[in-house]
Amino acid sequence: MIGAAGVAAAALICLDPGHGTPPAIGRQLEPIGPGSRVMKIKDGGGAHGEAAVALAIANRTRAVLLARGYRVAMTRTGPTIHLRDGNGNIARAKFCNRRHAALMIRIHADGSAYRSLHGVSTLVPAWHSGWTDDVYAPSVRAGFALQKAVVSATGAPDRGIVKRSDLTGFNWADVPVTLVETGFLTNPTDWRLLHTASYQQRVALGLANGVRAFVRR
Numbered sequence: 001m002i003g004a005a006g007v008a009a010a011a012l013i014c015l016d017p018g019h020g021t022p023p024a025i026g027r028q029l030e031p032i033g034p035g036s037r038v039m040k041i042k043d044g045g046g047a048h049g050e051a052a053v054a055l056a057i058a059n060r061t062r063a064v065l066l067a068r069g070y071r072v073a074m075t076r077t078g079p080t081i082h083l084r085d086g087n088g089n090i091a092r093a094k095f096c097n098r099r100h101a102a103l104m105i106r107i108h109a110d111g112s113a114y115r116s117l118h119g120v121s122t123l124v125p126a127w128h129s130g131w132t133d134d135v136y137a138p139s140v141r142a143g144f145a146l147q148k149a150v151v152s153a154t155g156a157p158d159r160g161i162v163k164r165s166d167l168t169g170f171n172w173a174d175v176p177v178t179l180v181e182t183g184f185l186t187n188p189t190d191w192r193l194l195h196t197a198s199y200q201q202r203v204a205l206g207l208a209n210g211v212r213a214f215v216r217r
């Protein structure tokens with residue numbers, strides 16, 4: 001975007017480190033999309049240790065993005081989330097909507113009963129008339145850019161792109177939105193990597209590289 005003074009306005013990237021909702025609030029229900037009667041829990045808590053890992057990666061991503069000239073907003077900067085609108089996934093989406101973010105990146109880590117599962121995947125909204133139709137195409141494009149860049153920066157196995165219709169934080173977003181599963185906390189190798197500063201930094205660089213590939217088009 002070129003402002004009146006001819007200076008390019010820096011894109012705002014909205015980072016949403018997953019979880020960190022106090023359990024009493026997290027167990028509350030909210031509609032999975034505007035006008036929906038399908039209700040879903042606000043925050044199931046995530047994989048063991050996920051909230052802290054997500055925040056550490058988000059903080060590093062924020063630093064890289066700021067150094068590259070982007071503006072950054074974060075839905076939480078501490079262990080627990082404090083937003084208007086009830087601290088659920090609707091509130092997280094509205095936080096980024098209100099700021100007209102160029103991209104909302106939800107940062108998570110996976111968990112599975114199968115401890116051998118490992119690697120990185122990126123979730124994007126499925127197309128849904130009235131909910132995601134306005135953000136579907138750029139979200140998918142951003143998802144591919146982020147997935148490619150994070151896999152490249154980390155060398156992690158590429159588990160690909162997954163379209164999801166059931167994520168409240170996608171269905172309420174009015175800005176392009178993605179969710180990066182940065183590894184499996186239930187896999188011993190991924191767990192160790194996700195707890196090292198050097199790997200967290202590689203994920204952060206990958207996310208920032210993906211942002212660059214997405215925003216410059």
Ligand SMILES: [Zn+2]
Binds near residue numbers: 018046047050
């Ligand atoms: Zn999660």
